[in-house]
Each structure stands twice: as structure tokens, then as C-alpha cells.
Amino acid sequence: MAKWDNMLSMLWMLRSGRKLTAAQIADGLEISVRTVYRYIDALCASGVPVVAESGHDGGIRILDSFKEAPLFFNSVELKALVDAFKFAQGAGYPYTEELEGALKKVENGLHEEQRCDLSSQTSGLDVISPARPPSIVLLLRDLEQAARDGRTVRIAYRKVNAKQADEREVDPYGLAYDRNDWYAVTFCHRSQAVRTFRVDRIVRLEPTEVRFEKPERFSASAYFRNQSEQEREADGPLIVIRIEGEPDTLNAVCGHWHLRHYLTERTDREARFLLDVPTMNKYLPQYLMTFGTAIHIREPLELKRKIREMSYTIAQHYEDDSG
Incomplete structure (x- = not known):
């Protein structure tokens, strides 16, 4: 566990109100007693009133004055906040300025080491946003x-x-x-x-x-x-549709405005849908044909037959075309 994550864990242990010995903290975090005292010094430097009392009834505790403690986040939580801001900004979220201001407040409470760690953890992810009118x-x-x-x-x-x-x-x-x-x-x-x-x-x-x-x-x-459900051709028995393909191609298939609502399972190489037969026969053959040989329909046989018949009809249409 990273240094700052360990310090955060130690802080939550102390906020329970109980006095703990350095050995108890060390055992709980699986660190050395020497490291515990280093963390205490770091917390005190951050303004956290940690005291270590010696004697029979002694121990390490936080003063009662530490009531309104600021929020503390571990390194992964901080990264998630920054990454979420990037996604919100890319989506055109209308309160990105306020969200950015909130993040600045969080970052201002970090130590220099935390800021550097956060910068290195979040530098590898960017969200490309589409052009939108202001x-x-x-x-x-x-x-x-x-x-x-x-x-x-x-x-x-x-x-x-x-x-x-x-x-x-x-x-x-x-x-x-x-x-x-x-x-x-x-x-x-x-x-x-x-x-x-x-x-x-x-x-x-x-x-x-x-x-x-x-x-x-x-x-x-x-x-x-609900709108997608209402556009189904019929109620009644549903049929499993299995489609194989490359990940990017399956992304396009699964992203279809109507079909995506019936996706039940997805792997890198296969997508499964659950749909009624009339809707399948009406919409899927024409749509799936646009992917050509980039996809392979594993089941049902009825859908494969529909696409085969449609392909044959198109081939026959152009077979004697001399133009």
C-alpha cells in the first residue's frame, strides 16, 4: 500500500476515539513501528492533532478538537475524481467549471508528494470531446x-x-x-x-x-x-442471438440505437442479445448485412438463413447486369 494510503488508514483507525499503541497500528497496517512514528510526524505536520502519551494508560490518539476533519481520499479515489471530471468535461456536462473548482479545493489540501503522484497517475487518460456549440x-x-x-x-x-x-x-x-x-x-x-x-x-x-x-x-x-421495448414487433418468446467479430466491429453492432437495449452478454469476441423473432426478422437482416464478412452469426439458424436469402437475392439482381 502507498505511503499516503497507509497514513489515511492510520488516521481512520485513530478517529475511532480509542487509544492505540504503535504496535497495534503497525500490526493492523502491516508496517513497522518505526514507520508508524514517521507517519505520526507527517500527520502532525499536516495539522492533524495526533498525540502520543506514554505510561500504563498511554497510547496514540487524536485530540477531541479534531472534529471537523477535512475529507481524505486515497490515491485511487483521487485519480477516479480527476478522471470523472475528464469524462464530464468530454460529455459537455453543464457544471464542469464548478466541478473543476471543487477538484481544486481537494488538490489544495494535498501535499506536494500527493500532487506529484496524482499528476503521474492521471496523465495517461484523456477524453476526446466532440465539437459542441457554446x-x-x-x-x-x-x-x-x-x-x-x-x-x-x-x-x-x-x-x-x-x-x-x-x-x-x-x-x-x-x-x-x-x-x-x-x-x-x-x-x-x-x-x-x-x-x-x-x-x-x-x-x-x-x-x-x-x-x-x-x-x-x-x-x-x-x-x-421503454421506447425501445415498445418498438418491438411482438411480445412472447424471445430468442438468443450470438454474433462473433472483432472488438471494434462488435462495438458498432452493440452501439446500434435499438439493438443495444437487448444486449445480455458481451466479451471481446462475442455479443449475445435476447430479442423476439418478429423484430429480429424485420430489422436485423438488413442491418447486419452492412457489416459484411466482419461478423459471423453463430445463432439462430433462422437469422443466418434470412441473411443468406437476402444476399442471394441481391447477387441474382446483379448477375445479368451488363451495365
Whole structure:
């Protein structure tokens, strides 16, 4: 265990309120008694009031004045915090500045050795973020605020390839980050139904004076899952679909907006899905054919036969083509 992790463990042992001998601490951390006293000196230098009392009833303890102790993190926890910040920043999280400020406060409480260790541990991971319009941060904040306040907003929304934006009033229920894009899950007043809107396509947003009540325990992620379930062709018996391929190819297969909800198991070389037969027959042959020989369908036989028949039909279509 790293030095600072051992010191943190020793601090939590002492915060129990009991007096401990150096030998007890050493046994608990599997270090030497000499190292225990070195750690005590380091903690005292950090402002932690550790005292060592000699005598029959003596021992090592922390003074009662140490009530409002700052948060302490081990090296892996610190790395996880910094890496999480990178992912949040890459996703376009609307509170990255506040998150960065919180991390600065944590880092300011570290010793120089801890800072160097943290820098070396986090230097090997970066998140490449897609280009996003600067306005999306403000939109995400406004939508989240409207969802918290239960306030209807008026948006101007431009669909892909549309020449102009379309205005409508919506009740924001929540936000979801899906496939590198942010979505607002809302109740649309025009359609009188729950609808999703890609936030980067919202041209303008204005709050209104109208109030609404969000459905109890509403979950944006659950809504997305339910939508995929509703697009199944039939209820009833499900069938296992096994697809083999290279890791990158399987990533593309499993990342399909609809198919990914039926993924049940994944390894580097194989993905398994559970889907009803009508939906499989309607959507998968055309989709999986786009991967050509980069994938191999292990089962079911019915899906393999459908793709074989489709491939044969296409080959026949071009067999006598002299153009």
C-alpha cells in the first residue's frame, strides 16, 4: 500500500476515539513501528492533532478538537475524481467549471508528494470531446432548472435538414446523455405526449409563467428503455442471438440505437442479445448485412438463413447486369 494510503488508514483507525499503541497500528497496517512514528510526524505536520502519551494508560490518539476533519481520499479515489471530471468535461456536462473548482479545493489540501503522484497517475487518460456549440451549456442549465422548478418553457427547435425552427411549449421532465448527445425528455403541449428533443438543435429557449408537475419517480433513462421495448414487433418468446467479430466491429453492432437495449452478454469476441423473432426478422437482416464478412452469426439458424436469402437475392439482381 502507498505511503499516503497507509497514513489515511492510520488516521481512520485513530478517529475511532480509542487509544492505540504503535504496535497495534503497525500490526493492523502491516508496517513497522518505526514507520508508524514517521507517519505520526507527517500527520502532525499536516495539522492533524495526533498525540502520543506514554505510561500504563498511554497510547496514540487524536485530540477531541479534531472534529471537523477535512475529507481524505486515497490515491485511487483521487485519480477516479480527476478522471470523472475528464469524462464530464468530454460529455459537455453543464457544471464542469464548478466541478473543476471543487477538484481544486481537494488538490489544495494535498501535499506536494500527493500532487506529484496524482499528476503521474492521471496523465495517461484523456477524453476526446466532440465539437459542441457554446450555447449548449446554458441550454442544459436552463432545462435542468426548469425541470427542478416545474416550469414550462417555450423552445424553437430545428429538426435535421429543416430550413427553419419550429416553436412549441414543453414541460422538461429530465435530461439524458445518450450516444454522445444530450436529450431533453419533455411533455410536448402540441402533441400532448412525451417527446425527446436533442438539445443542440434547440435554437432558443424562453421560460414561461406556466407551471407543471412532473410524473412521480420519472426517469429519463427508463423512458429511453421503454421506447425501445415498445418498438418491438411482438411480445412472447424471445430468442438468443450470438454474433462473433472483432472488438471494434462488435462495438458498432452493440452501439446500434435499438439493438443495444437487448444486449445480455458481451466479451471481446462475442455479443449475445435476447430479442423476439418478429423484430429480429424485420430489422436485423438488413442491418447486419452492412457489416459484411466482419461478423459471423453463430445463432439462430433462422437469422443466418434470412441473411443468406437476402444476399442471394441481391447477387441474382446483379448477375445479368451488363451495365
